Amino acid sequence: MxxxxxxxxxxxxxxxxxDTTGAGNKAILQVKSLLRAKFHCPDDHINAICEKFQEKLLTESFRSTALNTDDARILHWDTAIREVTGDETNGPLSTECYFLWKSTRMQYFSxxxxxxxxxxxxxxxxxxxxxxxxxxxxxxxxxxxxxxxxxxxxxxxxxxxxxxxxxxxxxxxxxxxxxxxxxxxxxxxxxxxxxxxxxxxxxxxxxxxxxxxxxxxxxxxxxxxxxxxxxxxxxxxxxxxxxxxxxxx
CATH class of the missing domain: 3.40.50.1000 (HAD superfamily/HAD-like)
Structure with missing residues (x-):
């Protein structure tokens, strides 16, 4: 051998x-469309939310937290939306953003x-x-x-x-x-x-x-x-x- x-x-x-990066980019585009439909807010706010989420992905660690991955990443979206918009009641939207992002990304993993x-x-x-x-x-x-x-x-x-x-x-x-x-x-x-x-x-x-x-x-x-x-x-x-x-x- x-x-x-x-x-x-x-x-x-x-x-x-x-192509994990390419899959992630496609997933972010889908979330931007969702945020645009739900928020009706300026694209710069939508872009900022997505950028903050991606920044949080780069710094996440699961060795020192009891959160599972899904919960942690829903929290990433929740925090990103709150930091940009000040909206404190976006739990359902954060969950929707996460699972849309995840399911879209997974479609391109092969x-x-x-x-x-x-x-x-x-x-x-x-x-x-x-x-x-x-x-x-x-x-x-x-x-x-x-x-x-x-x-x-x-x-x-x-x-x-x-x-x-x-x-x-x-x-x-x-x-x-x-x-x-x-x-x-x-x-x-x-x-x-x-x-x-x-x-x-x-x-x-x-x-x-x-x-x-x-x-x-x-x-x-x-x-x-x-x-x-x-x-x-x-x-x-x-x-x-x-x-x-x-x-x-």
């Missing part, structure tokens, strides 16, 4: 195998035919594992919608563990599940700060950065071994990786 010293490949999920074919072919040569950060409830729903168990030997929700990416421990845990050493494993993901940094710190053979937005590396950023614009380029990169693991960005 494998070649050129590679036995396993670990994939990130969001914005690597599925592996494309090309991604399915790629994973199916890679699994003939490598052990594959899906490693994703985030709220376990949310990530589990994504995993089920995408039928990830069909394409991977194992799925690890880092939020269910003591440490998430980029902690080396979660990568070593994944290697243990697959029965391989870090030195024969490759990490594929879109985040320099979690996927790439974690793979480097864990001593994996190589890291592949999915840079689908054409971002430039900034000073001090983790340096991936390889950079591609699409996850569909990963099979060719795996073929090109030499035993020395020399990087070619």
């Amino acid at each position: 494998g070649f050129d010293g590679i036995k396993a490949v670990i994939f990130d999920l969001d914005n690597t195998l599925i 592996f494309s035919d090309d991604v399915q074919n790629m994973l199916t072919e890679l699994r003939k040569s490598f052990k594959l594992l899906l490693l994703t950060n985030g709220a376990p409830q949310v990530q589990r729903e994504k995993v089920e919608i995408c039928c990830c168990q069909t394409y991977f030997d194992a799925v690890v929700l880092a939020g269910e563990h003591t440490e998430e990416k980029p902690a080396p421990s979660i990568f070593h845990h994944c290697c243990n599940i697959l029965g391989v050493e870090p030195q024969v494993c490759v990490m594929v993901g879109d985040s320099l700060d979690t996927d790439i940094l974690g793979g480097l710190n864990a001593g994996l053979k190589a890291t592949i950065w999915i840079n689908n937005s054409g971002r430039a590396l900034t000073e001090g950023s983790p340096l991936p071994h390889y950079t591609v614009s699409s996850v569909l380029e990963v099979p060719q990169v795996l073929k090109n990786i030499k035993k020395e693991g020399i990087c070619k960005n």
Whole structure:
């Protein structure tokens, strides 16, 4: 199994195998239409509400709260609406906004035919594992919608563990599940700060950065071994990786 010293490949999920950002943008557009119909207020207020909600998503943590994900995110919408409009009685609307946002977003979570074919072919040569950060409830729903168990030997929700990416421990845990050493494993993901940094710190053979937005590396950023614009380029990169693991960005 494998070649050129590679036995396993670990994939990130969001914005690597599925377009989470694009799905979120489509969901926000639907909520804006709802707010416009319910509020009849200026677009700048609607935009501000949605921006505040998205900001709260980026800073949320479920390790220190008893709220489940749905309740926490309904509260995000409630707080965002209240901060912009001063309306203290928007509970039903906040709930409606949340479930519209969630259901719309989920509609766009699926592996494309090309991604399915790629994973199916890679699994003939490598052990594959899906490693994703985030709220376990949310990530589990994504995993089920995408039928990830069909394409991977194992799925690890880092939020269910003591440490998430980029902690080396979660990568070593994944290697243990697959029965391989870090030195024969490759990490594929879109985040320099979690996927790439974690793979480097864990001593994996190589890291592949999915840079689908054409971002430039900034000073001090983790340096991936390889950079591609699409996850569909990963099979060719795996073929090109030499035993020395020399990087070619």
